[in-house]
Amino acid sequence: MKSFKSNIITLYENCRNNWDKDLSKRLQEIExxxxxxxxxxxxxxxxxxxxxxxxxxxxxxxKLGNDNELSREATALxxxxxxxxxxxxxxxxxxxxxxxxxxxxxLKSYFPDQDLEAIQIVGDVLKKLHLASFSEIQFPSLxxxxxxxxxxxxxxxxxxxxxxxxxxxxxxxxxPHVLLHGDLHSENILQNKTGWSxxxxxxxxxxPTYDVxxxxxxxxxxxLNLEKAPQIILTRISEFSKKESFDPERLRNWCFVQSLLxxxxxxxxxxxxxxxxxxxxxxxxxxxxxx
Numbered sequence: 001m002k003s004f005k006s007n008i009i010t011l012y013e014n015c016r017n018n019w020d021k022d023l024s025k026r027l028q029e030i031e032x033x034x035x036x037x038x039x040x041x042x043x044x045x046x047x048x049x050x051x052x053x054x055x056x057x058x059x060x061x062x063k064l065g066n067d068n069e070l071s072r073e074a075t076a077l078x079x080x081x082x083x084x085x086x087x088x089x090x091x092x093x094x095x096x097x098x099x100x101x102x103x104x105x106x107l108k109s110y111f112p113d114q115d116l117e118a119i120q121i122v123g124d125v126l127k128k129l130h131l132a133s134f135s136e137i138q139f140p141s142l143x144x145x146x147x148x149x150x151x152x153x154x155x156x157x158x159x160x161x162x163x164x165x166x167x168x169x170x171x172x173x174x175x176p177h178v179l180l181h182g183d184l185h186s187e188n189i190l191q192n193k194t195g196w197s198x199x200x201x202x203x204x205x206x207x208p209t210y211d212v213x214x215x216x217x218x219x220x221x222x223x224l225n226l227e228k229a230p231q232i233i234l235t236r237i238s239e240f241s242k243k244e245s246f247d248p249e250r251l252r253n254w255c256f257v258q259s260l261l262x263x264x265x266x267x268x269x270x271x272x273x274x275x276x277x278x279x280x281x282x283x284x285x286x287x288x289x290x291x
Contacts, residue, residue, distance in 0.1 A: 059100035076203030084128040101197045107186040119239045134179035142206030163260040166253045174207040184211045185218035213254035256285040
């Protein structure tokens, strides 16, 4: 346990949320309360501390973080229960215990050589997810999220005006609303023993096309580094249009609006790396809109 604590302190002492200054003590309490063992950290972390291990011999994942964020995630997971998401096993303040999806290979592993297969998998995943019932009281709307574009941002006026115009058109012409995942990129779709499971839903109400667009524009940095990126994106849009009857123009427009929205979020977070990525992604999709 001593070496484990040392590893955790080293990994998370600079965590930007800094929600708990005594992480090792908190972990020890949770280990005892929930009968957990052999906890090890995942290393590809952003804002939360996430571990894998066992509960009485059964593989689990433990997520620790900001209680508001984890509560929202738990609410979304409960709403999507039975529709292809990871199962919650237990929950308490600042902690969420879930089943460990195994083998756990992400759909990103299909990129770019098996992209047509990935498109089919995402289509199947979304057909299940978007059947979930929801309460408008529990979840925000896309309209609320997208109000962020109305703020005064240090961005090119041309892009902001285009983004606001496309946003308004998309919202006013939306098909019937569903409960959206809200961040359905390929690393949030994991292989289980019989198919695929979804993790980390945000839970937002709106146009089902929004979730498709999130997949289409990811993995962002990998896409932007490929010379054939426009071909990949256009093929994805074409396939979702033919096989799942999504409007290709809506898909393109959502890709642009999402990229611009994410750019504003990166600016809010003062994340220079992500700001640069989303700037390039927005420019990329602006060009794609006229192809």
